[in-house]
Amino acid sequence: MxxxxxxxxxxxxxCKSDKSSRVTIDLVDDNPFHLxxxxxxxxxxxxxxxxxxxxxxxxxxxxxQPVKMKFITKVYHPNISSASGAICLxxxxxxxxxxxxxxxxxxxxxxxxxxxxxxxPQDAEVAKHYMTSKSSFExxxxxxxxxxxxxxxxxxxxRPGKDAAKDEIAMAGLDRAHVAQFEALGFDRSxxxxxxxxxxxxxxxxxxxxxxxxxxxxxK
Amino acid sequence: MSSDYExxxxxxxxxxxxxxxxxxxxxxxxxxEIEVDAFGDDFKVAxxxxxxxxxxxxxxxxxxxxxxxxxxxxxHISGIFGVEPAVAAxxxxxxxxxxxxxxxxxxxxxxxxAVAAGVELPPREPTPPPPKASSSRLSSTGPQRTTRRTTxxxxxxxxxxxxxxxxxxxxxxxxxxxxxDDTQTEFMSLICEHKFCASCWKEYITxxxxxxxxxxxxxxxxxxxxxxxxxxxxxxxxxxxETWTRYQELLVxxxxxxxxxxxxxxxxSCTHTVSCPSAATxxxxxxMVPIVTCGASNTHVFCFGCPIDTDHRPVVCAVAxxxxxxxxxxxxxxxxxxxxxxxxxxxxxTIEKNGGCNHMTCKKCKYEFCWxxxxxxxxxxxxxxxxxRYEEKNSVDARDAQTKSRASLERYLHYYNRWANHExxxxxxxxxxTKTEKKMxxxxxxxxxxxxxxxxxxxxxxxxxxxxxxxxxxxxxxYYLASGNEKELFEDNQRDLERAVExxxxxxxxxxxxxxxxxxxxxxxxxxxYVQKRNEIMLEDTAKGYLEGRWKWNVTVEGFDSA
Ligand SMILES: [Zn+2]
Ligand SMILES: [Zn+2]
Ligand SMILES: [Zn+2]
Ligand SMILES: [Zn+2]
Ligand SMILES: [Zn+2]
Ligand SMILES: [Zn+2]
Numbered sequence: 001m002x003x004x005x006x007x008x009x010x011x012x013x014x015c016k017s018d019k020s021s022r023v024t025i026d027l028v029d030d031n032p033f034h035l036x037x038x039x040x041x042x043x044x045x046x047x048x049x050x051x052x053x054x055x056x057x058x059x060x061x062x063x064x065q066p067v068k069m070k071f072i073t074k075v076y077h078p079n080i081s082s083a084s085g086a087i088c089l090x091x092x093x094x095x096x097x098x099x100x101x102x103x104x105x106x107x108x109x110x111x112x113x114x115x116x117x118x119x120x121p122q123d124a125e126v127a128k129h130y131m132t133s134k135s136s137f138e139x140x141x142x143x144x145x146x147x148x149x150x151x152x153x154x155x156x157x158x159r160p161g162k163d164a165a166k167d168e169i170a171m172a173g174l175d176r177a178h179v180a181q182f183e184a185l186g187f188d189r190s191x192x193x194x195x196x197x198x199x200x201x202x203x204x205x206x207x208x209x210x211x212x213x214x215x216x217x218x219x220k
Numbered sequence: 221m222s223s224d225y226e227x228x229x230x231x232x233x234x235x236x237x238x239x240x241x242x243x244x245x246x247x248x249x250x251x252x253e254i255e256v257d258a259f260g261d262d263f264k265v266a267x268x269x270x271x272x273x274x275x276x277x278x279x280x281x282x283x284x285x286x287x288x289x290x291x292x293x294x295x296h297i298s299g300i301f302g303v304e305p306a307v308a309a310x311x312x313x314x315x316x317x318x319x320x321x322x323x324x325x326x327x328x329x330x331x332x333x334a335v336a337a338g339v340e341l342p343p344r345e346p347t348p349p350p351p352k353a354s355s356s357r358l359s360s361t362g363p364q365r366t367t368r369r370t371t372x373x374x375x376x377x378x379x380x381x382x383x384x385x386x387x388x389x390x391x392x393x394x395x396x397x398x399x400x401d402d403t404q405t406e407f408m409s410l411i412c413e414h415k416f417c418a419s420c421w422k423e424y425i426t427x428x429x430x431x432x433x434x435x436x437x438x439x440x441x442x443x444x445x446x447x448x449x450x451x452x453x454x455x456x457x458x459x460x461x462e463t464w465t466r467y468q469e470l471l472v473x474x475x476x477x478x479x480x481x482x483x484x485x486x487x488x489s490c491t492h493t494v495s496c497p498s499a500a501t502x503x504x505x506x507x508m509v510p511i512v513t514c515g516a517s518n519t520h521v522f523c524f525g526c527p528i529d530t531d532h533r534p535v536v537c538a539v540a541x542x543x544x545x546x547x548x549x550x551x552x553x554x555x556x557x558x559x560x561x562x563x564x565x566x567x568x569x570t571i572e573k574n575g576g577c578n579h580m581t582c583k584k585c586k587y588e589f590c591w592x593x594x595x596x597x598x599x600x601x602x603x604x605x606x607x608x609r610y611e612e613k614n615s616v617d618a619r620d621a622q623t624k625s626r627a628s629l630e631r632y633l634h635y636y637n638r639w640a641n642h643e644x645x646x647x648x649x650x651x652x653x654t655k656t657e658k659k660m661x662x663x664x665x666x667x668x669x670x671x672x673x674x675x676x677x678x679x680x681x682x683x684x685x686x687x688x689x690x691x692x693x694x695x696x697x698x699y700y701l702a703s704g705n706e707k708e709l710f711e712d713n714q715r716d717l718e719r720a721v722e723x724x725x726x727x728x729x730x731x732x733x734x735x736x737x738x739x740x741x742x743x744x745x746x747x748x749x750y751v752q753k754r755n756e757i758m759l760e761d762t763a764k765g766y767l768e769g770r771w772k773w774n775v776t777v778e779g780f781d782s783a
Contacts, residue, residue: 003399010400063398064427097442098398098424
């Protein structure tokens with residue numbers, strides 16, 4: 001039997017037999033080299049209560065080359081692209097070892113959610129948000145967990161239905177008053193949100209940004 | 221010494237015996253009307269010396285020759301440290317072949333160097349995790365991202381003894397933690413004793429070498445820093461000699477990349493190296509353009525000083541790089557220039573360029589014009605030919621930004637147009653090669669000329685190609701040259717070379733008539749010699765200008781005094 005196939009089959013079987021970690025690996029279709037992994041958001045983090053899905057592609061010379069993984073579930077995290085789900089993690093690149101498994105790698109992703117490293121970001125805007133105000137960042141990350149990963153939300157009260165309208169201001173991690181201030185000048189709300197997010201108009205950073213510069217950006 | 225520009229002795233046989241390259245007598249009508257300017261004297265002096273001013277001194281080395289140099293270092297280290305050659309080699313690779321630094325560090329703390337190089341196990345007691353090359357994020361200040369990583373159970377056994385030879389053993393119970401294939405019976409491990417089956421080792425090393433072009437093979441166990449030494453790699457690869465050869469080539473490449481005066485030939489699948497100590501420092505690159513050939517093939521021409529793998533004389537590396545970047549940035553604006561068709565400015569019919577010559581004649585209205593500037597050709601044959609010069613408009617009063625940016629675009633297009641045209645014409649004249657060969661066959665039939673005597677055509681095409689390359693880069697240079705006397709002299713040389721090249725270009729595309737073939741041969745041969753001379757003057761004078769610090773730029777160029 002093909003060595004790669006034997007190894008992947010064994011990994012899937014081992015993962016199935018171990019229920020304690022709540023890490024799952026499933027086939028997308030009949031192709032054993034394209035899988036979907038899933039794990040719970042770690043406790044005591046903004047990701048708690050969410051369930052996160054990961055797209056897994058097994059390269060031709062696996063396990064001698066690292067497995068390719070990216071988040072399917074949208075995640076608000078400095079080392080994960082908020083747009084594409086791409087992940088910045090050493091073991092997915094040059095620190096990969098053939099003894100690592102799909103399951104151990106998924107557990108590494110879970111631990112990545114516990115310990116963001118904003119100095120080596122995948123998503124620069126999210127990283128800036130994290131550095132500017134950790135509490136504001138966590139609030140946004142929790143909101144994303146509620147919207148995309150089925151998390152409980154801010155007050156733990158309940159999850160919005162599937163069709164619940166997303167609050168764009170909360171999604172961008174901005175202050176309502178700030179958005180309203182520039183909206184009042186006659187700018188479109190989505191434009192204001194976009195510009196303020198890009199400029200990291202949050203927390204203590206607001207004092208560093210001249211209103212004229214914001215308007216200048218809005219006029220572009 | 222081998223250079224594209226050097227005229228080797230055997231090429232001289234294409235000419236009559238008295239056609240000595242060095243002392244050409246311009247006694248036929250076409251040459252005497254051309255004034256040999258002030259640089260002529262310098263040119264004559266320079267050409268007599270062994271190496272021309274625009275050439276650089278270098279040697280080319282084959283892979284075995286480099287391996288010999290590496291082996292000398294390895295033997296030296298092996299001798300003074302009292303370690304096996306394979307260990308010495310890995311220590312040197314780890315220190316990027318800086319032998320002095322290795323000796324110094326090793327004398328200071330042999331163990332820490334050996335551990336960092338992956339040839340010795342870290343001390344067992346307070347075991348700090350081995351430093352990870354890739355991750356600044358795993359520094360002591362940052363949170364450890366991979367703390368929850370699981371480690372395969374069977375890898376936890378702690379190492380017992382140091383061995384330098386691979387461990388191969390048979391086992392019934394042990395299953396390889398990578399392939400889980402219980403039919404595997406042969407296992408290998410490095411001094412860390414992390415055991416894996418021979419087949420996994422082979423695949424792993426093959427993947428590293430072939431897919432990643434990596435010659436540092438670390439142990440497959442997680443966080444294990446021990447490196448596979450050459451005898452282990454060779455044994456693990458077994459009968460796959462091709463991968464072993466590739467591995468050795470990667471080792472040579474790694475060595476070459478560590479030594480400033482060495483550079484690996486950038487041409488695909490070539491394994492030659494050039495040694496050029498005089499161009500090894502950045503500061504040397506403001507006074508020379510170190511164009512070299514690797515020694516494996518005459519066509520492997522590249523710059524020692526920068527990543528451009530063509531001859532970019534006479535422009536220094538920093539300016540050539542700026543120009544290429546500019547062209548990339550403005551590629552869309554200038555794309556139309558590259559097209560092979562233009563409209564006749566008199567009758568508007570479409571004209572296609574299919575030769576290298578820029579003297580165009582409209583098929584329909586017979587209007588003769590210059591392909592580059594679209595001006596009438598009659599103005600180009602005369603002494604006031606100035607197709608190459610950009611007349612800086614008195615644009616001082618161009619106050620508004622739009623006029624200014626239009627003026628600067630126009631200026632750029634002037635140079636880019638000519639740059640692109642020489643490149644295109646050079647390519648087209650290469651296509652002429654085949655045509656030329658046919659022509660030469662024809663000539664042998666229609667005239668008394670022997671094969672060797674008809675070589676003048678081939679030679680002429682060669683010279684045209686080479687000189688168009690020079691011309692091409694002179695436009696990059698002129699774009700950045702600060703206006704003034706020096707630039708004007710530069711453009712005089714450029715104009716003289718360009719005119720000569722265009723004339724030769726026209727000659728070699730002329731139809732062959734058996735009646736006049738002897739005259740044509742004489743004309744082409746004379747013109748070829750003259751064009752070569754103009755090219756020499758162009759290159760020689762620019763090279764001299766660099767040494768004298770004569771060239772001033774209109775922008776700040778790395779290494780030069782600011783503009
Ligand atoms: Zn194996
Ligand atoms: Zn090991
Ligand atoms: Zn070569
Ligand atoms: Zn260069
Ligand atoms: Zn016409
Ligand atoms: Zn012209």
